[in-house]
Amino acid sequence: MTEFEYLAVLVSLILGLGIAHLLLGVGRMIQRREEMKLDAVHLLWTGAVFWTLILNWWVFFQSQSVTQWSFDYFLVVIIWAVLFFLLAVLLFPPDLETQDYAEVFARNRAWFLGLFASTSVADIALTAMRGDLFDPPIYLPFALHFGVLGVIGIFVQSRRFHVLLAGYVLGIGLTWSLVVRRFLGG
Numbered sequence: 001m002t003e004f005e006y007l008a009v010l011v012s013l014i015l016g017l018g019i020a021h022l023l024l025g026v027g028r029m030i031q032r033r034e035e036m037k038l039d040a041v042h043l044l045w046t047g048a049v050f051w052t053l054i055l056n057w058w059v060f061f062q063s064q065s066v067t068q069w070s071f072d073y074f075l076v077v078i079i080w081a082v083l084f085f086l087l088a089v090l091l092f093p094p095d096l097e098t099q100d101y102a103e104v105f106a107r108n109r110a111w112f113l114g115l116f117a118s119t120s121v122a123d124i125a126l127t128a129m130r131g132d133l134f135d136p137p138i139y140l141p142f143a144l145h146f147g148v149l150g151v152i153g154i155f156v157q158s159r160r161f162h163v164l165l166a167g168y169v170l171g172i173g174l175t176w177s178l179v180v181r182r183f184l185g186g
Contacts, residue, residue, distance in 0.1 A: 003069040008060070011081045015057045018085040022050050025092025029101070039102035041159070042091065044166035045112070049087045051173050052119075056084060063130060073129050080122040086115050105162075110154050117150030142176075 026046065029036055060081075066073070090108040098104060105112070124143050127133050133140060146169070153165050 002064075004064045004066065007069070007074060007077060008064075011060055011077060012057065014078070014081040014085050015053050015060075018053045018088040019050065019057075021085070021088040021092060022046060022053070025088075028092070028096075035099055037100040037102065039100070039105060041162045041166050042101035042105045044163065044170050045105070046091055048166060048170035048173055049084070049091060051170065051177070053084055053088070055173065055177050056080075056123075062132075063126075066130060076122065076125050076129060080119070080126050083115055083119045083122055087112060087119070090115065109162075113150045113153040116153075117147040120144060120147030120150065 029038070060077075063077070090112045091104070093104065093108070096104065098107075120143050124133070124140065127139065127143070149165060149169075153162065156162075
């Protein structure tokens with residue numbers, strides 16, 4: 001077993017648990033649809049985090065080309081994966097007491113968006129350690145802008161802003177992965 005395969009098992013577990021947690025939350029949402037009050041911001045973030053977990057699981061495969069693994073690299077990879085898992089948990093807390101998903105997001109907004117901003121930092125660190133920070137050249141500003149938007153979202157309480165932010169993150173994630181990456185050769 002290679003070092004990458006060894007690490008890939010753990011990363012797969014963490015990202016897979018995040019995906020499973022979101023799916024369980026959506027299943028509970030569907031099953032309790034008469035009791036639960038749905039929310040556009042929450043639904044859009046659920047889609048964005050789900051897509052990002054799947055995309056990052058795929059993108060992590062690029063790390064198989066790394067020949068020298070260090071504990072620092074290992075640690076950054078694990079932190080990167082854990083941050084995405086925690087986003088899923090904040091969207092669907094295990095101890096969900098409220099019947100209103102807008103309340104869930106409002107209660108966890110600062111933590112959620114702080115972790116979202118942190119995912120940009122972790123992704124940039126991981127990409128830099130892999131040696132791909134400027135490949136493609138647009139990557140760094142692209143990744144940084146998500147961090148900036150997350151930090152702004154911590155302070156902005158406007159519902160309209162959060163609907164637009166969540167929709168933007170989902171839309172740009174789908175566009176980037178299904179369209180743009182094809183043209184960039186990734």
